[in-house]
Amino acid sequence: xxxDANLDxxxxxxxxxxxxPLRPDGVDKVTGRAKFGADATAPGMLVGKVLRSPxxxxxxxxxxxxxxxxxxxxxxIVTRDDFPETKDESLKDVLYNVMAREKALYDGHAVAAVAAxxxxxxxxxxKLIEVKYEILPHVTDVDAAMKPGAPILHKDMITDGVExxxxxxxxxxxxxxxxxxxxDEGFKHADHVIERVFKTEATHQGYIEPHACLxxxxxxxxxxLWVCTQxxxxxxxxxxxxxxxxxxxxxxxxxxxGGGFGGKTTVFIEPVALALSxxxxxxxxxxxxxxxxxxxxxxxxxxxxxxxIGINKAGRITGAFAELRFQGGAFTGSPVVLGAMSAFxxxxxxxxxxxxxxxxxNRPKQAAYRAPGAPMVAFAVESVLDELAARIGMDPIAxxxxxxxxxxxxxxxxxxxxxxGLIDCLEAxxxxxxxxxxxxxxxxxxxxxxxxxxxxxxxxxxxxxxxDGTVALVVGTPDIGGSRASMCLMAxxxxxxxxxxxRAIVADTSSLGYNDISEGSRVTFSTxxxxxxxxxxxxxxxxxxxxxxxxxxxxxxxxxxxxxxxxGPNAGNFEPLSLEDLAKxxxxxxxxxxxxxxxxxxxxxxxxAVHLCDAEVDPETGRVQIKRYTVVQDAGKAIHPSYxxxxxxxxxxxxxxxxxxxxxxxxxxxRLQNPGFLDYRIPVASDxxxxxxxxxxxxxxxxxxxxxxxxxxxxxxxxAAIANAVSNAAGVRMTHLPxxxxxVLKAIDGAxxxxxxx
Amino acid sequence: xxxxxxxxxxxTAAGGRASVEVEAATIHQLLMRLEKDIPxxxxxxxxxxxxxxxxxxxxxxxxxxxxxxxxxxLLPRMAGG
Amino acid sequence: MPKVQxxxxxxxxxxxxxxxxxxxxxxxxxxxxxxxxxxxGCGTGDCGACSVMxxxxxxxxxxxxxxxxxxxxxxTVEGIAKGDKLHPLQEKFLEFAALQCGICTPGFLISSKAxxxxxxxxxxxxxxxxxxxxxxxxxxxDKIVRAVQAAAAEMRKG
Numbered sequence: 001x002x003x004d005a006n007l008d009x010x011x012x013x014x015x016x017x018x019x020x021p022l023r024p025d026g027v028d029k030v031t032g033r034a035k036f037g038a039d040a041t042a043p044g045m046l047v048g049k050v051l052r053s054p055x056x057x058x059x060x061x062x063x064x065x066x067x068x069x070x071x072x073x074x075x076x077i078v079t080r081d082d083f084p085e086t087k088d089e090s091l092k093d094v095l096y097n098v099m100a101r102e103k104a105l106y107d108g109h110a111v112a113a114v115a116a117x118x119x120x121x122x123x124x125x126x127k128l129i130e131v132k133y134e135i136l137p138h139v140t141d142v143d144a145a146m147k148p149g150a151p152i153l154h155k156d157m158i159t160d161g162v163e164x165x166x167x168x169x170x171x172x173x174x175x176x177x178x179x180x181x182x183x184d185e186g187f188k189h190a191d192h193v194i195e196r197v198f199k200t201e202a203t204h205q206g207y208i209e210p211h212a213c214l215x216x217x218x219x220x221x222x223x224x225l226w227v228c229t230q231x232x233x234x235x236x237x238x239x240x241x242x243x244x245x246x247x248x249x250x251x252x253x254x255x256x257x258g259g260g261f262g263g264k265t266t267v268f269i270e271p272v273a274l275a276l277s278x279x280x281x282x283x284x285x286x287x288x289x290x291x292x293x294x295x296x297x298x299x300x301x302x303x304x305x306x307x308x309i310g311i312n313k314a315g316r317i318t319g320a321f322a323e324l325r326f327q328g329g330a331f332t333g334s335p336v337v338l339g340a341m342s343a344f345x346x347x348x349x350x351x352x353x354x355x356x357x358x359x360x361x362n363r364p365k366q367a368a369y370r371a372p373g374a375p376m377v378a379f380a381v382e383s384v385l386d387e388l389a390a391r392i393g394m395d396p397i398a399x400x401x402x403x404x405x406x407x408x409x410x411x412x413x414x415x416x417x418x419x420x421g422l423i424d425c426l427e428a429x430x431x432x433x434x435x436x437x438x439x440x441x442x443x444x445x446x447x448x449x450x451x452x453x454x455x456x457x458x459x460x461x462x463x464x465x466x467x468d469g470t471v472a473l474v475v476g477t478p479d480i481g482g483s484r485a486s487m488c489l490m491a492x493x494x495x496x497x498x499x500x501x502x503r504a505i506v507a508d509t510s511s512l513g514y515n516d517i518s519e520g521s522r523v524t525f526s527t528x529x530x531x532x533x534x535x536x537x538x539x540x541x542x543x544x545x546x547x548x549x550x551x552x553x554x555x556x557x558x559x560x561x562x563x564x565x566x567x568g569p570n571a572g573n574f575e576p577l578s579l580e581d582l583a584k585x586x587x588x589x590x591x592x593x594x595x596x597x598x599x600x601x602x603x604x605x606x607x608x609a610v611h612l613c614d615a616e617v618d619p620e621t622g623r624v625q626i627k628r629y630t631v632v633q634d635a636g637k638a639i640h641p642s643y644x645x646x647x648x649x650x651x652x653x654x655x656x657x658x659x660x661x662x663x664x665x666x667x668x669x670x671r672l673q674n675p676g677f678l679d680y681r682i683p684v685a686s687d688x689x690x691x692x693x694x695x696x697x698x699x700x701x702x703x704x705x706x707x708x709x710x711x712x713x714x715x716x717x718x719x720a721a722i723a724n725a726v727s728n729a730a731g732v733r734m735t736h737l738p739x740x741x742x743x744v745l746k747a748i749d750g751a752x753x754x755x756x757x758x
Numbered sequence: 759x760x761x762x763x764x765x766x767x768x769x770t771a772a773g774g775r776a777s778v779e780v781e782a783a784t785i786h787q788l789l790m791r792l793e794k795d796i797p798x799x800x801x802x803x804x805x806x807x808x809x810x811x812x813x814x815x816x817x818x819x820x821x822x823x824x825x826x827x828x829x830x831x832l833l834p835r836m837a838g839g
Numbered sequence: 840m841p842k843v844q845x846x847x848x849x850x851x852x853x854x855x856x857x858x859x860x861x862x863x864x865x866x867x868x869x870x871x872x873x874x875x876x877x878x879x880g881c882g883t884g885d886c887g888a889c890s891v892m893x894x895x896x897x898x899x900x901x902x903x904x905x906x907x908x909x910x911x912x913x914x915t916v917e918g919i920a921k922g923d924k925l926h927p928l929q930e931k932f933l934e935f936a937a938l939q940c941g942i943c944t945p946g947f948l949i950s951s952k953a954x955x956x957x958x959x960x961x962x963x964x965x966x967x968x969x970x971x972x973x974x975x976x977x978x979x980x981d982k983i984v985r986a987v988q989a990a991a992a993e994m995r996k997g
Contacts, residue, residue, distance in 0.1 A: 032876015258942025262839020520838025
């Protein structure tokens with residue numbers, strides 16, 4: 001197979017790709033043997049604990065560690081003084097978030113850390129650290145933070161993206177604008193225009209495994225770090241830069257990871273653990289408590305959004321406008337740009353404009369959460385579309401079909417789409433049996449479409465042929481949802497050997513070239529692409545070995561179903577050589593046989609999904625129950641369909657939690673009121689029905705097998721699909737998430753009140 | 759000549775110009791040109807941008823050729839979760 | 840911190856340990872007995888990742904003190920398989936792709952086993968309520984429920 005050949009997944013007969021074998025890490029994970037972040041130990045290990053600010057906004061006057069240092073068993077204490085200022089602009093906020101400097105900017109912001117011989121001593125030591133705070137006024141709501149006179153977090157924050165630049169500091173870090181045409185012109189041609197304001201609350205990725213790491217730095221300045229992360233190369237480079245270490249002197253091993261969803265794409269405790277270990281001269285393990293995860297690791301943005309859309313009688317959108325206000329916690333970087341770019345990406349529009357504001361507040365620095373920025377905006381846009389469809393008496397899927405983006409559509413964020421699968425998904429949803437089930441009393445049906453970009457990135461893969469003809473596949477992207485199985489499938493497909501002859505591992509940072517983080521739905525796409533090409537590289541070498549053995553030119557050998565075979569007129573007649581034969585002879589024919597591929601993968605291929613939701617609303621209590629849920633999504637090509645379905649179902653259920661229960665609740669004191677799973681309620685099994693899935697396959701021309709990322713798109717439509725279902729069931733438009741019982745009741749009562757007044 | 763559409767903050771930095779023309783055969787040449795022609799774009803390009811060529815988004819592919827007549831859009835840097 | 844000596848049985852084996860009086864059974868299992876299969880997701884009994892059986896009762900080991908295990912019978916995920924033979928629940932969890940990251944899996948296996956030990960033929964609703972104390976953030980529970988149904992059917996065949 002030539003290195004760059006693409007197979008057409010619609011006609012090519014795959015041998016193992018598309019089957020559902022057991023995952024290579026499976027047995028370890030059902031027997032308790034798999035080692036996650038907190039499962040590692042080291043001889044002489046200390047326990048590290050972090051002291052956190054109880055104030056949402058306070059100047060740190062002084063930190064006195066003298067008493068804590070005297071406590072027997074305390075081996076090291078670090079504060080801001082142990083983390084020198086960085087010259088790297090892109091790392092400043094990471095550093096200031098890891099350890100507060102002149103100000104604590106949110107409830108939970110780290111101010112000091114201790115390493116001690118036991119957890120109880122470390123806890124006691126934290127209480128002995130004396131921090132003098134000067135409490136400052138705070139702000140946690142995005143709209144309040146934008147108002148003149150709001151407490152200012154950063155006195156040097158001048159809004160970026162505004163010309164001419166403002167002269168006064170504000171909490172608005174940046175403004176951005178996307179679109180084409182003129183929505184006001186478009187609204188002139190509309191028969192119906194609806195404008196509404198929406199709000200969504202901050203939600204947490206909610207991975208069940210808290211952040212954990214084990215750091216060990218020797219007196220020679222060399223260190224090792226074991227950590228649960230979506231990107232151990234990122235952790236290595238960031239920590240080395242913050243601690244002034246040579247990159248080559250820090251070896252980072254990714255543990256098994258207990259969920260990430262974007263939340264493990266940055267560092268929090270890792271530089272702290274390394275600094276403690278360096279100071280103590282002993283290994284230090286730091287594990288966050290669940291409360292720390294909520295208070296101090298990144299949730300997503302809370303938002304406030306205005307959406308205005310006009311349509312004509314035929315159901316064609318004539319103009320679309322949105323203003324998005326996202327708070328991203330105490331530092332710049334909310335995903336408002338991605339929200340703005342994705343807002344109207346599903347539709348073919350002549351006049352569209354989106355304005356976005358990135359706002360800082362006294363909350364933890366937001367971290368990426370699955371399709372960052374897109375779900376909230378889809379909630380607002382798709383809610384207005386649903387209302388417009390009802391207004392003109394049009395089926396909501398028909399309305400979306402009428403306006404759907406397709407190949408050749410100039411997207412709302414700029415580029416023109418090539419082959420995309422939105423229409424395929426809409427058609428499949430319209431045909432689905434769940435779309436025709438009659439609804440019961442107090443039930444409503446909701447539809448939503450969703451879009452996500454998907455990404456590629458730097459990737460490096462090695463493949464080693466073992467002496468018995470089995471294959472060791474070495475990848476560098478932590479496996480968050482079964483990706484090792486998919487990689488083994490692709491390597492086996494190329495080699496023409498059974499799946500279980502290939503084993504994949506995630507290598508540490510000293511064993512393989514750099515790999516970007518497992519994020520942006522990129523792993524099956526880019527690590528898959530690199531796996532396929534590393535395998536083809538190995539196949540070329542295998543064919544060359546066979547050619548040498550036979551004494552014929554290398555190009556007279558082909559690879560077929562696990563065998564090197566002579567082919568072509570000059571090849572001669574030789575018995576084919578199997579992978580096992582060639583592996584056994586490797587030492588005598590030139591040494592080890594390995595394939596490699598390094599790439600900065602682009603061409604990930606955007607993806608679309610359409611979700612259907614049937615919800616029932618109890619008019620007495622306001623409780624929302626999801627009765628039926630259907631995910632239709634374009635996967636390009638499903639390598640391991642069970643894990644593709646798993647991504648669809650998991651994304652949908654995270655969306656269900658976001659829509660009806662989950663929210664960060666801040667008190668007037670600016671402290672997080674619900675930092676635990678009891679009060680921050682993620683969906684449980686008894687809340688849910690089965691989640692039906694349809695895998696649509698519109699191949700991505702950028703991948704040899706047509707793969708598109710699938711991890712993130714599945715969380716984009718749920719907020720809107722559920723809000724539309726609930727609105728239709730309750731007879732009142734839901735504009736504020738979550739649709740928890742009190743919020744739903746309030747909306748129902750409000751509508752009744754309005755009705756009575758009329 | 760390549761017709762480059764500027765979007766989002768890049769358009770603002772370019773004084774609101776929605777598109778510019780530059781002589782470039784690769785993404786690298788394109789970015790160098792833009793930095794030179796419109797100095798206000800430089801910090802944004804340094805922070806990271808993406809370039810869409812005929813609908814395909816490239817985040818870090820300096821050596822990617824830009825075929826004549828292709829649609830080129832300069833976008834802010836993007837990352838997922 | 841004062842310490843106590845405890846003798847107990849874990850997965851059928853007699854063990855003794857010394858622990859601090861405020862140390863949880865979960866910490867003892869993980870830090871003193873090296874049984875790291877039970878996980879801490881919250882430490883407050885809300886996530887079920889630390890589920891173990893204590894004298895035949897399903898408990899969150901983060902809410903039990905190590906000292907309380909004296910003379911009791913503790914069963915953890917490490918004791919579900921018989922030698923080299925996986926339990927039907929373990930097999931079906933793999934076959935049905937009922938795990939993505941796998942951090943919640945030990946807890947789900949213990950809770951599912953607790954259910955099937957007294958109800959060999961549960962309905963979907965019964966399974967969903969029996970597993971409502973275990974949080975999974977990856978799967979949306981669909982494949983977990985199906986795996987438990989399939990394991991129950993397998994076990995009924997004997």
